[in-house]
Amino acid sequence: SQQGEEDPQALSIQEGENATMNCSYKTSINNLQWYRQNSGRGLVHLILIRSNEREKHSGRLRVTLDTSKKSSSLLITASRAADTASYFCATDAISAAGNKLTFGGGTRVLVKP
Amino acid sequence: DTAVSQTPKYLVTQMGNDKSIKCEQNLGHDTMYWYKQDSKKFLKIMFSYNNKELIINETVPNRFSPKSPDKAHLNLHINSLELGDSAVYFCASSQGQSRAFFGQGTRLTVV
Numbered sequence: 001s002q003q004g005e006e007d008p009q010a011l012s013i014q015e016g017e018n019a020t021m022n023c024s025y026k027t028s029i030n031n032l033q034w035y036r037q038n039s040g041r042g043l044v045h046l047i048l049i050r051s052n053e054r055e056k057h058s059g060r061l062r063v064t065l066d067t068s069k070k071s072s073s074l075l076i077t078a079s080r081a082a083d084t085a086s087y088f089c090a091t092d093a094i095s096a097a098g099n100k101l102t103f104g105g106g107t108r109v110l111v112k113p
Numbered sequence: 114d115t116a117v118s119q120t121p122k123y124l125v126t127q128m129g130n131d132k133s134i135k136c137e138q139n140l141g142h143d144t145m146y147w148y149k150q151d152s153k154k155f156l157k158i159m160f161s162y163n164n165k166e167l168i169i170n171e172t173v174p175n176r177f178s179p180k181s182p183d184k185a186h187l188n189l190h191i192n193s194l195e196l197g198d199s200a201v202y203f204c205a206s207s208q209g210q211s212r213a214f215f216g217q218g219t220r221l222t223v224v
Contacts, residue, residue, distance in 0.1 A: 031210055033212055033213070041217075041218075042203070042215050042216065042217040042218050043156075043203065043205075043215040045212050045213070045214070045215075048211070048212045086154060088156065090213070099144050099161070099163070099207060099209075099210070100158065100169055101146065101158065101205070101213050102158060103148075103155075103156040103157075103158075105153075105154075106154055106155075108154075
């Protein structure tokens, strides 16, 4: 089963607008990571936020984490056409078996010029 | 140098064949993974290895057999390929609780 569920599944915005997507998960985590995937390409790591952190910034990206609600959000500010991609959250879950990085279903973002 | 490399990038094969996908990481990581991304873009974990030992097997059919000859390599062998095996397969590695590094993917098409 998917550990992370992402919302919305798809998002269409104009260039210059902000894009926000959310991720909910079910179990305790070590950290939560966000990745970007352009069509037909591999996964690009964007940002990692640890379970004891609440907010993190990287350039135009802002990630929040609320472990009490088991949710995270990714905000892309001042979006560009090049931000068009699918965005995935991934949870690094606490497990006796070892690290398990589980992905959500992704949010497809279209930024229109 | 590519951190995580997998070969081949594309693989087209007939049903019933046996094929392998190779993965190598030069990061010195202890943990390696195989993921399957289907046509709906869901990324599903298949296997996780830590120091050559299998630690996670997510109810993958036993036609799929991972092999880790050493810490830097995790290969995926698939027997008796089926149409439903068509997907993009990603290899990844990580160390401790740090971010994962992904290969560029292998697009497998079974005809």
